[in-house]
Each structure stands twice: as structure tokens, then as C-alpha cells.
Amino acid sequence: MEEIICYTFNEFKNKYYTLLETFLNEWEDNSEKDFLxxxxxxxxxCINNTSIKHREDLSIEQLEFFNVEPLSNSFKCIQSKISESVFYYWHPYMDEMPLYHDTFRLRVKDIDLCDKYNxxxxMILEFIQNKTQEIENNLIPLQAEGGTETVQxxxxxxxxxxxxxxxNKCINISNHNEIANKYRHNSGKKLLxxxxxYYDRNxxxxxxxxxxxRLTLNNKIKKFEKVIALLSNESKSxxxxxxxxxxxxxxxxE
Structure with missing residues (x-):
């Protein structure tokens, strides 16, 4: 899967399920957790390579990150977002130094841009970690009181x-209470x-x-997001x- 980097939290959130679907189509044996x-x-x-707190504080990895010929697609993506002349060579008495000089400084506007992306x-990483925790919570089996039987x-x-x-599982008048009880609800009438x-696609x-x-639409979207986290790869599409x-x-x- 080609590395696609989103530069804002909203961009990543809006593209999340498109990226997930692309990943699962390419890696059929993997899961949403593998994608995360x-x-x-x-x-x-990306965080490591945009964590530049001081103009003189650049590691070798960060230099490679911003080089004209970066080492990976993720480097190339971010390098294209930074102005072409990211570095100038610094000396106390000179504005520029020859290429072999090993001390670099970033321009102020480039540091600001790095901070913005960082x-x-x-924020994107926090979203990923929360999604991972949500999936792991859904996978934890619950122990029925006083026995070894697991419940959903x-x-x-x-x-x-x-x-x-x-x-593609059926809920009908014969099994709606049983299914509701399986998920620790007392009655299946509302479930049916x-x-x-929802059986009607429209x-x-x-x-x-x-x-x-906007509120009712966002609430409906959140319900679908919760369901997708529970589905197998075959059912997600x-x-x-x-x-x-x-x-x-x-x-x-908007």
C-alpha cells in the first residue's frame, strides 16, 4: 500500500474509511487492527521527523527526512510540503557555508510549518490509538456470572x-428475544x-x-462507524x- 499522509486531523478522519478499504483490498488477510x-x-x-524544537537541533534522520531525495514515500510527501530550500548552512560569521559543512539551521517559517504538521x-496518532482501543474492547470476551460461559x-x-x-444474519419473531439476551438485553421487541x-437499504x-x-447526521454517522469496527473484513465493504x-x-x- 502506497503511503498516503494526511496533514490535518480532519483530512485523516474524513479519509479514514477510504484508506481502510484500500488497505483491506490490498491485504485481504489483514484486519482493521492491522491497518491501524x-x-x-x-x-x-512523521512526528519524529517534524519534532524540531531548536533551529540548530537537527538529527541525521531529520536531515534525511527533508532531503531532496528522501528515503521513503512518507519523507517525499512531507518534503514536498516544505519549501524547497529548507536548509541553509550556518556559521557565526557567514550566511552560507559549503555543502560539506555539517551544521544546519532551519528558517523560521519552515520551523512553524513543521510545528503545524507535528x-x-x-492528533491523528491519538485518534488511531483510540480506534485501536475501541476494537480491542470489542474483542474482549465477558464471563457470565458464576460460570465459564462467555457472553457478548x-x-x-x-x-x-x-x-x-x-x-446477512436474520432477526425474526422466533429469535429476536434470544439474540437480545445474548447481548444482555431483556427484550428483543425493539431489536426486531x-x-x-435497517434491512431496507433506503x-x-x-x-x-x-x-x-448536523447533530442528528453526525449521530447516525457515529453509529455506522461503531458497527464497522465490529464487522469482519468480508462484511465491511x-x-x-x-x-x-x-x-x-x-x-x-458547510
Whole structure:
């Protein structure tokens, strides 16, 4: 997978599921957690190479990071964002020194740009870590009280219904209570109602109704994001496509 670097938190958040889908299509045996591990490593590298606190404090790795011929795609991406003449050679009595001189200084505007990207990369890394924790929490089996039987983590009936729709599993009048109990709910009546509603693709991809606001749209988007984190790779594709439709409605509030 070609390394694609996002330079703002919003850009990464908006492209997250597109990047995930690309990764899973290329690496079919991997999971969303593998994707997050890949992204974590990438943005840690970006953070390290934009952490420039002092104009004289540049490591060899950082020099390579900003060189005209960088060592990796991630270096090349960020180098293209920094002005071409990133470095000038410094000496107390001279503005420039020959190329063999080993002391470098960054211009003030380039340090500001590095700081800007560094803040964004740290926000992206925090998002990645939170996503990873969310997935790990969903994978932890719960122990039934007084026995060895495991029970499913408790999630909302709406999320359960969406999960079953995308997994092509049936919820009907015969099993709705049993499924609800499996997820530690007392009754499956509401679960069946949600399942019937979301089984219709038009309802899944529609704008929230009757109240259509940025808040209700964001709430619906968050539900789909939660469901996608629970799905197997085989079941994610349709959910991601429909999530992108919902995210496209955000333009109505810009």
C-alpha cells in the first residue's frame, strides 16, 4: 500500500474509511487492527521527523527526512510540503557555508510549518490509538456470572440490528428475544423493529428523519462507524460504502 499522509486531523478522519478499504483490498488477510498498526507506525515516523524544537537541533534522520531525495514515500510527501530550500548552512560569521559543512539551521517559517504538521500528526496518532482501543474492547470476551460461559459485550439494540443486517444474519419473531439476551438485553421487541427498519437499504443511506440537523447526521454517522469496527473484513465493504453516502451529506452544513 502506497503511503498516503494526511496533514490535518480532519483530512485523516474524513479519509479514514477510504484508506481502510484500500488497505483491506490490498491485504485481504489483514484486519482493521492491522491497518491501524500500519498507520500508527507511519505517523510516529512523521512526528519524529517534524519534532524540531531548536533551529540548530537537527538529527541525521531529520536531515534525511527533508532531503531532496528522501528515503521513503512518507519523507517525499512531507518534503514536498516544505519549501524547497529548507536548509541553509550556518556559521557565526557567514550566511552560507559549503555543502560539506555539517551544521544546519532551519528558517523560521519552515520551523512553524513543521510545528503545524507535528500538532496535526499527534492528533491523528491519538485518534488511531483510540480506534485501536475501541476494537480491542470489542474483542474482549465477558464471563457470565458464576460460570465459564462467555457472553457478548453489551451494545445498543440499534447497533446489534445494523450488525446483523451487514452480516446477512436474520432477526425474526422466533429469535429476536434470544439474540437480545445474548447481548444482555431483556427484550428483543425493539431489536426486531430496528432490524426491520435497517434491512431496507433506503433507510440506511437516508438523511435522518424527521429532524435533519448536523447533530442528528453526525449521530447516525457515529453509529455506522461503531458497527464497522465490529464487522469482519468480508462484511465491511457495503457498510463503508453506505457510510460514505452519509458523510457526503455533511456538505449541507458547510
Amino acid at each position: 498498526t500500519n498507520q500508527k507506525q507511519l505517523y510516529k515516523e 500538532r496535526s500528526f499527534n 459485550p453489551k451494545m445498543s439494540l440499534e447497533i446489534i440490528a445494523l450488525k446483523y443486517v451487514y452480516e 423493529q430496528y432490524y426491520t427498519f 433507510n440506511r443511506k437516508a438523511k435522518p428523519h424527521p429532524s435533519y440537523t 457495503k457498510a463503508i460504502d453506505e457510510l460514505k453516502i452519509l458523510q457526503g451529506f455533511l456538505i449541507d452544513f
